[in-house]
Amino acid sequence: MSKDKPIVYPYIPNSAPAIKEEMLRAVGAESTDEFYKDVPEDLRFQGHLDLPDPLLSEAALKRHVEGILARNRAVGECPSFLGAGCYQHHVPAVCDEVNGRGEFLTAYAGEPYDDHGRFQALFEYASMMGELLDMDVVNVPTYDGFQAAATSLRMAGRLTGRRQALLCGTISPHKLSKIQDYCLRAMDIRLLPYEPDTGQMNLDGLREAISEETAAVYFENPSYLGFLEAQGSAISALVHEAGSVCVVSVDPLSLGVLAPPAAYGADIVCGDIQPLGIHMQFGGGHGGFIATRDEPRYVMEYPSRLFGIAPTRVPGEYGFGDVAYERTSFAVREEGKEWVGTAAALWGITAGVYLALMGPQGMAEIGEAIMARARYAMVRLDSISTVQAPAFRGPHFGEFVVDFSASGKSVADINRALLARGIFGGKDLSQEFPPLGQSALYCVSEVHTQADIDQLVVALEEVVAE
C-alpha cells in the first residue's frame, strides 16, 4: 500500500479525502481524533492491528476465499449418509432465489409498515407450520432446534411452577448439554430409561420418575437415534395425569405422513426447520420452532416474537404486528421471558417458501419416499452378515442405527475406508452411546437414489470383509 496515495475504500463512501475534509469542517473538528476525546489515552490502541494484508480488489478476495474453500469436499461430490441433526435434502431453487433477494437478505427490524413483507412472510411461515403441526400458535423462529427444546422446557417450568424435566434417554448428548446449561439453576434435568431393543421410553421408568415436581416430559419423534416413539398417547396421558406438560420435538419434514404430536397429546411441540429448504452450510442453516395451542397461559410464556394479523384503517387491508409484545425482553428488559434477539428469520421465510412449494401432496410424497428409501437401505445393509440394521426394532423415518460390532471393526475404521471410496459414512455413535457398541447413525433422504444406496452396500461389504 502506498502511503502517499490514500486508499478510497469502495465500501466506505466518505473515505475519499476531499469529502472527509468537508465533513470535518462542517462538524467543526480538526480530525476524527476529536470524536474519541472520551477514550482515555492509556486505553487507545497504539499502532496497527496485527492483521494480514488486505485483499483490496474483489478479484483478489474471491480468489483467496475460493482457494481456501477448495480444500473442502462437499456433500454432492460424494454420497453422504450423515444426518444426526443436519439433513441433506433437495433445496428448491425458488427457496434460494427468495432468501437471496436483497430486500429480505438485508432487512432487519423495521416497522410493520416499511417491512410489511417480512411480517407477512413470517406470519405465513407460522401459519403453514401451524397446519403441519396442527397447532394455532407458532413462533418467529428461534436459533435452532436445541434452543427450541431448551426454551420449551423452561416455558413448561414457568407454566407449572415446577422445576423438574424428564427427558427421553436417547436424546443427543449435545442437545442434552445445551439444555443442561440453559436450564441450570432454573430446572433439574433427569433422563428416563429406554427399552434397549426398541429404544421406546420405558413407561414403568416414567411412572416411577414422574411426580408433582415434574414440569415437563420431553421426547422426540423421530428420535435422535432414528426410531419412532410409538407410545405418544400413553406417555402424554401419564404426563397430564401428573399435571405436567408434554413436550415433543419433531422433524417437520416427517409430518406429511406422521401424525403431528398434538394428535397424541403434546402440549408444546418444538424442532428444527433446517430440513425445510435450507442448505446444510456446515450446521449454519438452523432455525427452531415452538408451537402450542392458542391459550393465553401458553402464549404468555413465549420469549420469541409472535406475529399476529390485524386490520388497518383501510378496509380489506392486512396488517401485522407483535402479539402480546409485553412478554419480551425488547419491551421489559430482564423482566421479559428469557430474551429475544436476532435469530433465524430468513430461514423462517425460506421454510415458508418450501412448504408453499411442497403443498400437502409434496409433503406426503416426500415423507413416504424417505421412509421407503430408508427402509430399502436398512434391508440391504442388514443383508450383510456382520452388519445389523436397524439396531432398534420397530418403525423408523429417515435415520437408523447400523451396528457394526459383529464385524470386529470400529466405526472410525469403517468410515475411513468408506471415505477412501468416496462415501461419507454415518455418524459414529460409539462415544455417545457406548451400549450400542460400534454403531453409526445413518441417514437416507429423498435425494438418495437406489444406486447411491447400492454403492454404499457394496462398499460396506468390502470394508467389513477386509
Next chain:
Amino acid sequence: MSRNIMEERYDGGKPRLRRFHQARWDEPIIFELSREGQRGILLPEVEPGIRDVAGDVLDTLPEGLRRAAPPALPELSQPQVLRHYDRLSQENLGTDLNIDVGQGTCTMKYSPKINDRLARSPKMAELHPLQDEATLQGILEVMYRFEEILKSISGMDRFSLQPAAGSVAIYVNASIIRAYHASRGEAGQRDEIITTIFSHPSNAACAQTAGLKVITLYPDEDGYPDLEALKAAVSERTAGLMITNPEDTGIYNPRIAEFVQIVHEAGGLCAYDQANANGILGITRAREAGFDLCHFNLHKTFSAPHGCGGPGAGAVGATQALARFLPVPLVAFDGERYHLDWDRPDTIGKIGPFYGNAPVVLKAYAWAMSLGAEGLREVAEIAVLNNNYLMKKVLGIPGASAPYAEGKRRIEQVRYSWQGLAEDTGVHSEELGLRTADFGVHYWTSHHPYVVPEPCTLEPTESYTKDELDEYADILAHVAQEARVDPELVKTAPHRSTIHSIEHEPLDDPERWAVTWRAYRRKTKSYPRGGE
C-alpha cells in the same frame, strides 16, 4: 422551449425530497392463492427396485403415528409461489435499498455482494458438519483465521464462534461467569450481575435467564455511567459486570477501566458487550480496558447481512484464564491440519447444534480481509465522522436534542430526544418514525424503557455518502416541520407505505389475536373468499 426536468428536481440547488411510494401489492395471504391440485415442485420418483424391497412403508406405522388427514397447506404452482414472495420482498425495505441509518444499535452497513456469493458456493452450502475433518480443512481454516483476526482486534486470547447471534453470545458470557465462580466454590455466593440502563437489554435479560440477579446502574448527572453507584453496588455477592461501551446512547464511558478495576477488586468478572464496536475498531480494545470476556456481533460490525432478523453470529472472546470455559468445540491448528478441539473438560458445553453459523463467519472473514488493519480503522473513523456530522444536522432541527452528556461528541450513534417537539406539537417520536416511512427510510425509537423521552436512535455507520446523510436529515427536518404545521398528517402516517395504520387492540386480546391463518379463520369465523 420544453420544461427542464432537472431544474424541477432541485430547489435552490438542493434536491427536493423524494416522492417515494413503497410497493403496495395488496397481496393476499398465501392460503387464499391456493387451488386444489396445483404443484410447486415434484420429487424424484421412488425406483421400483426400492418399492419392491420396502413395500408399503406407511403400513408399518403403528396406530396413532400415521397422519390421519393431510396438512391443509396451500396448493400452488411454482411461478405463483415465486411471484407471491417476490411481491412480499418488494414490500420490505432492506439496507440494499434505503439510507439505513434509522435503525440505531443495529449497525445497518453495506453487506458486500461478493461475500454473499462466496457463502452460497456449494463448497460452503453443501458441507455437513459431521464430515471427516480431512474434508473440512477449508472451512476450519476460515474459522481459525477469523479467530486470529478477532484476537487481534480485541486483544483477547481465544474465541468461540458458536453462538448463533449476539444475545446468545451475551448469554454465553453470563454462563461462563457462572461457571467461573462455581469452579472456585462460590457459585451460591456470587450471583449478582451489574449492568447499566443504556446497555443493550439482552445483558440484563440473559443474566436473569442464567439465574443471576441483575443490578442496574443509572447515569450520573453528567450523563455518564455512574462510578459511585457502581461502588455502592459491588460486594462479595458480585458475580460480574456486563455492559455495552459505547452505550446505546453513543456515549463512551471514559472511566471504563476504573469500572473494570472496581469489579475485579470485588472478585467479579467483566464482560464487554461489543455490539457497538463499529466506531472503535482499531481505536481501543477490550484487553486494554481489562475485560475478561467480550463479544462481537458478526451480522452488525462485521457486515454480514441481518436477514430480517437472523441468521447472525456472535463471537465470544475470553482471556487465557477463562478460555477453558468456552463452548466446545474450538477450532485448533497443529501446524499442518485444522481440527475441532473437543477435549476441554471445564467447558460450559454446547450452546447450539454443531459449530455456529459458519456462512456468517465466512462473510465476516471476507469483509475483514477486504479491509485489513488500516481499513478497519477507516471504518471506525468514518462511522464516527458520519455520526457526528449527522448529529450536527439533527440537532439543528428545532425540537431535537441529545440528552445525557450534552454538548459532547458521540461515538457511532446517538439516542436523540424529540421531547421539545412533542411538547410543542403533541406529536410523538413513534409518529415521526411512521411518517419517515413515507420517504423510504427506517426510523427507530429505542429499546424500552424510554429513559430518554421521545427517543430516536440513529446510527449512520460508514456505508452512506454525505449526500445520503444530508437527505436523511432533510427528511427528519421536513417531518418535524410537518408536525408543527400539519400534525394530523404525521399522526395518521404512513400514507405512502405498503399499508396504513394498524389497529393494535386485537394483538393484545386473547379473544382476537391470531398468530396463524388457521387461528384467524377460527376466531373471525371467516371462510375462503369471504363466502359461505
Next chain:
Amino acid sequence: MTRKELGLIVNPVAGLGGRVGLKGSDGAEIQRRAKELGAEPRAQERTLEALSKLGGLEDLQIVTYPAEMGADAVRAAGWEPTVIGDITPGRTTAGDTQQAARRMMEMGVDLLLFAGGDGTARDIYEAVGLEQPALGIPAGVKIHSAVYATNPVSAGELARLYLQGRVASLREAEVMDIDEEAFRRGSLQARLYGYLRVPFRPSLVQSQKVPSAGEAASLGGIAEDVAEKMEPGVLYIIGPGTTTRAIAQELGLEKTLLGVDVVESGQWSVDRDRRAARLVAADANEAQLLALLDEHEDKAKIIVTPIGGQGYLFGRGNQQISPRVIERVGRENITVVSTPGKLHVLGSRPLLVDTGDREVDELLSGYLMVVTGYNERAVRRVATDGSNQTHRGDFHLV
C-alpha cells in the same frame, strides 16, 4: 368509533397564588389577596391548550360545568358542550368541584379531565375515589400529585389517546397536598391523600402499542422478592403506596394504603408457599412506631417506595417514619422498592429525602439499592432536598 364522553372541570382560580408568591390558592381569602396583587388565573389558557389536542376525535361529547368552570373554555376551543350544574360565577368553591365530579361520574363519562393543582386533585379524589378514570391538567401552583400530566399539551394528548382506546391501561397515581398554611410559614409537610386512576402511558411501545402487563408484573416480582428475604421475628415498618401494598398482599395482609403499617415477619411456610406474617399495627403514627421499636429493641426494618413524580423517599406522605424512627432502625435496614417505570421517569435525578432533620437527611444520602423486581435491583443516588440544585424551589414542578 363509538361515542365517547369526556367530563371537564376547571378550577378557575387554580394557579392564582403562584406568580404573586402566595404558595397556593386554597381559600377565598388567599384568592382575594392574589387578585389584589394582580394575579391572573392560568387555568383557562391551560385548559385551552389541553383541549386543542382533542382534535380528530369524532363523536366526542364534552360534559362540563357552566362558565369559567369549563363551558367557556370548551366553547373557546370550538366545541358545544353539554353544560350541567349551577355556580355563582366569580365565587366558585371546592364544593362546586366535588359536586361536578360526582355528577359527571354518575353520568358515566369515560374520562374526567380536570384543570387545577393539588387542592383540586384532592377535591376530585374526595368525590370519585378510585371509581372514575381521571386526569389532571396542571394549572395550579402546587403540583405534588402524580395525577397530573407533565404539561397541558401532554394532558390533552393522553386524554385523546385514552378516549381513542390507544392507551388502555390505568394506574393508581398519588393525590398529594401540602398544608398551605404551614407552607407559607416556611415548613413543608406533604401528605398523601389518596389515589386516582389515571391513564398510563409510560411510552408508546413499538408500533404504538401500549404496555399493560408490565406494571402489574413488576409489582408481583417486587413483592415476591421482598417477602422471600424477610427475616423471622423482625418488625417491618411499611410505608404507604401501591408498591408496598403489593408486599402486604403477598404476605396475605391488608395494607392501609395511605398510612404506615407494621408487620412482624414469621417463618416461611412451605405448604402455603408464603411467608407467615402478623399485622402489629395499622396506620401507625410516630409515637406508636417508637413504642414498637422499644418493645422490639430496634430489631426492625423499613420498607418504603418513592412517592409522587418527584421521587421523595422520606418526608412526603410518610412523615410518620420520622427522623427518630429512621435513626433507630438504621440506614442499612431500609429497603427501597419501586417499579422500574417510576425510576425511569426520574432519569438521572436522585431520589429525595426531606425528613426535616438535616443530620438524618445526610445519613440517608448517598447510594441505595432499590428493589425493582424479583432478583432485580437498581442503584440510585439519594440526595437531600436542599442539596438538589436541579430541583426547582417554587414547586412549579410540572
